[in-house]
Amino acid sequence: MAERAFLADVGGVAVPTGHLIGGAWVASSSTFESRSPLDWHRMHLADVARGDTATADAAVAAAVEGFVAWSRFTVAERAAVMHVLADLIEEHTEEIAHVECLDMGFLEASMKLRLVARGAANFRLYADLIVEHEERHWDAKDMDNRVVRLPAGPAVVITPWNAPFMLSTWKLAPALAAGNSVIHKPAEWSPLSAALLAELANQAGFPPGAYNLVQGIGEEVGAALVADPRVRRITFTGSPSTARRIGKAAADNIVPFTAELGGKGPFLVFADADLDAAAKKAAWQFDDSGQVCLAGTRLLVEESIRTEFLERFHAYADALILGDSREPDTDIAPMAHPDHRDRVHGFVERARANGDRVLRGGNKVAGSLHYEPTLIEPASNDSEVVQSEIFGPVLTFQTFTDEAEAVQLANSTAYGLSSIVYTGSRERAERLGRAIRSGLTWVNTFLVRDLTAPFGGCGISGIGREGGEHSLDFHADLKTVMILDGTTV
Ligand code: NAD
Numbered sequence: 001m002a003e004r005a006f007l008a009d010v011g012g013v014a015v016p017t018g019h020l021i022g023g024a025w026v027a028s029s030s031t032f033e034s035r036s037p038l039d040w041h042r043m044h045l046a047d048v049a050r051g052d053t054a055t056a057d058a059a060v061a062a063a064v065e066g067f068v069a070w071s072r073f074t075v076a077e078r079a080a081v082m083h084v085l086a087d088l089i090e091e092h093t094e095e096i097a098h099v100e101c102l103d104m105g106f107l108e109a110s111m112k113l114r115l116v117a118r119g120a121a122n123f124r125l126y127a128d129l130i131v132e133h134e135e136r137h138w139d140a141k142d143m144d145n146r147v148v149r150l151p152a153g154p155a156v157v158i159t160p161w162n163a164p165f166m167l168s169t170w171k172l173a174p175a176l177a178a179g180n181s182v183i184h185k186p187a188e189w190s191p192l193s194a195a196l197l198a199e200l201a202n203q204a205g206f207p208p209g210a211y212n213l214v215q216g217i218g219e220e221v222g223a224a225l226v227a228d229p230r231v232r233r234i235t236f237t238g239s240p241s242t243a244r245r246i247g248k249a250a251a252d253n254i255v256p257f258t259a260e261l262g263g264k265g266p267f268l269v270f271a272d273a274d275l276d277a278a279a280k281k282a283a284w285q286f287d288d289s290g291q292v293c294l295a296g297t298r299l300l301v302e303e304s305i306r307t308e309f310l311e312r313f314h315a316y317a318d319a320l321i322l323g324d325s326r327e328p329d330t331d332i333a334p335m336a337h338p339d340h341r342d343r344v345h346g347f348v349e350r351a352r353a354n355g356d357r358v359l360r361g362g363n364k365v366a367g368s369l370h371y372e373p374t375l376i377e378p379a380s381n382d383s384e385v386v387q388s389e390i391f392g393p394v395l396t397f398q399t400f401t402d403e404a405e406a407v408q409l410a411n412s413t414a415y416g417l418s419s420i421v422y423t424g425s426r427e428r429a430e431r432l433g434r435a436i437r438s439g440l441t442w443v444n445t446f447l448v449r450d451l452t453a454p455f456g457g458c459g460i461s462g463i464g465r466e467g468g469e470h471s472l473d474f475h476a477d478l479k480t481v482m483i484l485d486g487t488t489v
Contacts, residue, residue, distance in 0.1 A: 008046035010192060011102050013095045018049045019215055020198040022062035023208030028055060032188055032217065037105035037334045037369045038325055045102060048191050051214045051221030059183045059212045060228045063154035066181035066209020071151040073179070073207075075130045082127035082177060085204035089120040089169075089197070096196055100165050101325045104190035105333045105369070106288065108326050111165075119169035119197075125451050126177035129472060144483045149476035151179025152256075153232030156225045158218075158246070160238045161189035161336055162291040162391075168194055171235050174471030176211070180233060183212045185222050187238075189337050191215050218242065229253045233475055236260070239389075240460045247463070258464035258474055260293070261457055262389040263417030265438065266410035267296030270403075270423040271305045274444070278422035279312035281446055282395070286320060286373040289335050290344075290393040294440070294447065296420040298386060299375075300409050303399040310397070313375075314360060322370045334369035335392060341369050344392030347385055348374060355379040359397060387413050403428065407435045416458030420446050439465070 006018040006025045018025040028049040036043035051059075073081070089096065096119075097111035106115070136147040155175040159168045164186055175182045186194035198213035214221055226234050226249040234250050234257045236243060243259040250257035267285065269278045285295045301309050323330035335341040341364065348362045361374030374394040378386050386396050400406040410419060410432075419438040423429055429443040439457045440449070449455075452468030464474060 010045050010099050013099050013196075015046060015099055015192050016195045016199050017046050017215075019051055019055055019059065020202060020211070020213040021055075021059050021209075022065070022212070023202060026058075028052065028216070032215075034103060034190075034192060036102045037336050038102060040338055040369060043102070046192065048188075048195075049215045051216035053221070053224040055214055055216065056221050056224035056228065059214045060154060060225065060230050062209040063181040063183050063212050064209075064230055066207060066212070067151070067154050069207035070176075070181050070210035071179040075133075078177060078179065079127035079131045081205040082123045082173065085201055086120040086123040086127070088200040088204055089116060089123070092196065092200060093117070096165060096193055099196060100190070100193040103192040104161060104164060104336050105325050106163070107330060107333050109328045115163060115166040118166050122166075122169040122173040122451070125468075126173040126472070129452075129468060130177045133469070133472070139485070141482075142485045144485060146481050148479050148481060149178065149472065150479050152475055152477050153180060154230060155180040155182050155233035155235060155475060156228075156231050157182050157184045158222055158226070158234070158236045158238065159184070159186050159194070161187035162288070162293070164190040165193040165197065167237055168197060170466070171237065172197075172211075174466070175233065175235065175475050176206070178472050178475035180475050181210045181212070183214055183225055183231075185214050185216070185218075185225055188215075188217050189340075223249070226250065227252070231255060234258075235466075235474070243463070256474060258456070258466060259462050260455070260466065261417070261460060261462045262391070262415060263293045263295065263457065263461055264298060264387070264389050264413045264415040265294060265296040265418040265420060266298045266300050266436070267395075267420045268406050268410060268422065268432070269299070269301045269305070269309060270406075270421075270425070270428065271302045272424035272428075273422035274424065275305060275309060276312055277444070279309055280316050281420070281422070282313050283316035283320065283373075284446070285395055286317065286332060286393045289333055289371065290395075291336060291340075291391055293391075294418040296418065296446070297390065297395050298409075298413075299395055299397045300406055301397070301399050302406075303401050306399050310359070317360065317373050317375075320373060322365060322368075322372075332370065332373065332393065335371055336369075338369060340392070341371055344371055344390055344394060347388070347390045347392075348376070348394060351376050351378070351383065351385045354383055356383050356385060361393070381409060381412055389415065403431070407432065411435075411437045414460045417461035418442070
């Protein structure tokens with residue numbers, strides 16, 4: 001356990017506030033503050049170590065050493081440690097869910113049920129995949145050919161403030177499974193569940209330096225980490241503007257880089273769909289206050305069902321309860337940070353000035369960081385609210401007259417992460433599955449997916465694919481070994 005000096009009491013849970021470097025918790029001379037979106041002015045949670053270039057240097061040095069030890073573990077040994085970590089995550093579900101709820105505002109019940117469980121599942125998935133993996137092996141050109149995966153080296157893992165625990169495990173698990181050491185840099189708006197995860201990892205049996213955590217500000221310690229030439233992989237989830245900066249650093253050192261970025265997903269509803277199911281799921285896009293990259297934020301509805309759809313949609317949205325994230329009845333959590341809530345409101349104010357029509361919501365909620373679930377009918381498809389990621393509880397509403405127009409609108413932004421289609425036609429589902437330019441298309445469902453499937457975005461929604469073997473290939477140096485037939489001992 002981290003030393004007492006590096007612990008904060010966060011809602012009754014002891015959370016390390018330092019960096020984990022080479023298996024030991026260390027402090028920094030300066031700190032940044034973590035506050036709770038549940039009661040921003042009164043709930044100070046922790047003063048967290050604010051890493052600098054020296055911190056980044058020490059973390060990379062530790063990860064270089066940790067890599068030597070961890071990459072020598074056999075696949076079975078690596079898998080065993082990862083299963084221990086998954087067990088520890090499950091044992092600490094309550095604490096992780098509570099801390100993430102306080103730190104980021106996430107609904108506590110949802111954290112317990114969905115996201116902590118998914119975090120453990122991510123470690124189990126990759127532990128099992130490395131054990132089950134069979135090397136490709138074939139005979140050609142009078143040679144025995146095989147493809148082996150060599151661990152690549154230290155990997156920097158940079159994660160965003162929304163869904164921080166689950167998203168961190170999604171990126172850390174494959175890096176570790178592949179035999180790489182990791183340096184995790186979580187977001188400064190929600191750093192605390194990453195500290196709990198690092199503490200559990202430190203108990204799970206990784207050799208010192210295999211699992212490192214660095215806290216701090218992106219432009220400071222984050223930039224120093226990605227610029228370090230000893231780093232051999234960079235995997236990032238966040239905004240396109242940060243990805244551009246990190247991509248330049250990766251290019252300077254010729255380091256492979258994956259980026260999972262923002263989205264502006266279309267949510268298409270055809271007249272032949274189960275209208276009630278579609279309206280219910282459309283209103284569900286306000287979940288997590290819309291701070292979800294995969295959300296279908298552009299409602300595109302067939303003109304002939306406009307009125308009926310909107311009636312049902314409003315009925316479902318009206319029933320959503322905005323409340324305290326710790327209460328089990330709450331549907332909509334506060335936004336993670338006052339700056340972000342104000343940024344979201346800025347989009348709505350500019351939309352009003354632009355002549356876009358606010359069909360519902362459009363206001364801050366007094367006395368909390370909630371923002372009203374908002375629906376806007378834009379004056380044109382070029383409106384900022386259609387073209388830019390808002391990342392809040394703000395959806396747009398547009399209609400189409402036929403499938404061709406629906407596809408054209410769906411593909412009309414620079415993003416391409418996810419898309420959702422509601423239709424009763426299997427043929428249409430197959431057609432749109434190919435016609436819409438996005439990394440994922442859900443038909444008559446949303447969010448559930450098999451974790452071995454490729455995951456990533458088109459356009460400015462990302463570079464590369466993660467998930468299952470795709471992540472393991474990214475984190476490895478794939479190598480071909482060719483042995484002339486007849487070679488004997
Ligand atoms: P962000 O880009 O501002 O920050 C993400 C992380 O990058 C943070 O840890 C930050 O400290 C770090 N960072 C910032 N500048 C850096 C630099 N110069 N060098 C190194 N690191 C730096 O993003 P955010 O606001 O935290 O997250 C929200 C964004 O993430 C949204 O666009 C959302 O859609 C996207 N997102 C995408 C996915 C996905 O899987 N595609 C998932 C969740 C969130």
